Amino acid sequence: MSEAPATTAEGAEPAARRREQRAWYFYDWANSAYVTTVATVLLGPYLTSVANRAACPGVDADDCTRDLHVLGLPISPGSLFFYTTTFATILSALVLPVVGAAADRSGRKRVLLGAFAWAGAAATCLLWFLDGTAWGLGVAVVVVAALCLGSSLVVYDALLIEIATPEERDRVSSRGWALGYLGGFLLLAVNLAVVTLHDSLGLTQSQAVRLSLLSAGVWWGAFTLVPVLGLRDRPPVNLVATSGPAVREAFVQLRVTLRELRGYPQAFRFLLAYLFFNDGIQTVITSSSVYGSEQLDLGTTQLIVTILLVQAVAFGGALVFGRLAARYGARDVVLGGLALWLVVIVIGFFLPARQFALWLALAVLIGVVLGGTQALSRSMFSHLVPRGREAEFFSLYQACERGTSWFGTLVFGLVHQLTDSYRPAILALVVFFVVGGLLLRTVDVRAGTEQAGNRAPELL
Structure with a gap:
């Protein structure tokens, strides 16, 4: 396939860029419903309770001492959710790079964004049927939804380069994250009312939780229409010449990109740093509701109030970090966030x-x-990505992005299983932030931008 002319963000009229940027923001708004209501707050504790009922029928969860047996392996009910997330991420590590290569070759990123998002939303809606001892359904949905979310975010993050100039990316990325936190806050506020007032609404607590999980799937699917309709496709550029089925072309493109990654040492170093510190962030997010309910003896309503507070503060935090990056540079601001x-x-x-x-x-x-470190990491990495390899590089980035952490969840689950306490498990996450921060200090973003053949903004 010959190289097609590129339509870059810098070649577009400012008004046209702003329209696409506003449409792009709404995918953060859409998928944050799943990340907050499902992955962060409700599914972990609820799946744990379902697993406890399956392991110890008729016994209070606090008194359950038996394991589940999955493929012949003994699994603590309290660790099931974390092991499932780990498995989903390992699978993502194999799948997402191929998704990225295919997306770069297709020239139809917005269509792929919609397809992955709607598949994930449909899987999430199936959580309405997660009841009794049917923990297997919950495990299946976690895996499918995580794969679809990760695939959609590969495409979504890659689109940032197409819709924003280098000077705009910190601001645009931060606004997207901020809008995502606002959307997650609004839906979670409604779910708080449903769970708290379930008796008045004629629902059991289980029905209220499952209705909230269903609402997240509907929200995710419905608001994905905004970016799908508001963005436009660009022709692919800098393709590796190959022929054959689309899957074979994607694998060839991926093989070339991985081989060429050695020529982008700053991008590779950033990915290594991000693997560590983002795994720490994602594990804190994923484990917070279970830690609060199981270790600190907090109720479901208190946990939802907590996440609402986090969402509200993170909305402002993401915007503030974007302003700080404009003054001090994204890398130094992220390092302060890791501290x-x-x-x-x-x-x-x-x-x-x-x-x-x-x-x-x-x-x-x-x-x-929370929002600031993630938003600025995304915009920082966008400068290190060579033109025409956006989705492929962001597929590597997305392998350790939100909801797909696996080192952290694996360590958290193992430490809990060995100690029967979540306190040493949470403390073990210190190493991820320390190692990630030390590696990030060695990244020269300006040199990496030049290695990728991109124009560097005045401040990085």
């Missing part, structure tokens, strides 16, 4: 049980650093 994450881990380890006010204070600190 604050270490403070979060240490406070969480020592936090006493049933101290809701202290738990909320910790949630405020999490909200301040």
Whole structure:
């Protein structure tokens, strides 16, 4: 296939860029419903309770001492959700790079974005049927939804390069994350009312939780229409000449990209740093509701209130971090955010049980650093990506992005199973932030931008 002329963000009229950027923001709004309501708040504790009922029928969850047996392996019900997330991410590591290569070759990124998002949303809607001891359905949905979310985000992140100039990317990425937190906040607020008032609504608590899970799937699918209709496709560029079925072409493209990655050492170093510190962030997010309910003895309503607070603070935090990046550079601001994450881990380890006010204070600190570190990491990496390889490079980035962490969840699950406590499990995450921060300090973003053949903004 011959190279087609590129339509870059810098060649578009400012008004046209802004229209596409506004449409692009809404995918953060759409998928955050799944990330907050399902992956962060409700599914972990709910799937754990379903697994406990399956392992110990008729026994209170706190008194359950038996394991589930999955493919002949003994699995603690309290670790099932984390092991499932780990498996989904390992599978993603194999699938997402091929998705990225196919997306770069297709020239139809917005169509692929919609297809992956709607498949994930449909799987999430099936959680309405997660009841009794049917933990297998929950495991299947976690795997399918994580794969679809990761695939859609590969395409979504790659589109940032097509719709924003280098000077705009920190701002655009931060606004997308901020809108995502606002959307997650609004739906979770409704779900808080449903779960809290389930008796008044004539629902059992199980029905209220399952209805909330269903609402996240509907929200994800419905609002994906905005970017699908508001973005436009660009022709692919810098393709590797090959022939044969589309899958074979994608594998050939991927093989060439992986071989050429050695020529982009700053991008490789950033990915290595991101693998560590983002695994730490994702594991904190994924494990927070289980840690709060099982270790600190907090109720479902308290956990939902906590996440609402995090979402509200993160909306402002993402915007503030975007402004700080414009003054100090994205890399240094992210390094400061990682130092604050270490403070979060240490406070969480020592936090006493049933101290809701202290738990909320910790949630405020999490909200301040959560959106900013993630938004600026995305825009920082966009400068290191060579033209025509956007989705492929972001597929590697997305392998350790939100909801697909696997080193962290594996360590968290193993430490819990060995110690029967979540406190040492949360403390073990310190190593991810320390190693990730030290590696990030070695990344020269300006040199990496030049290696990728991109124009560097004045401040990086």
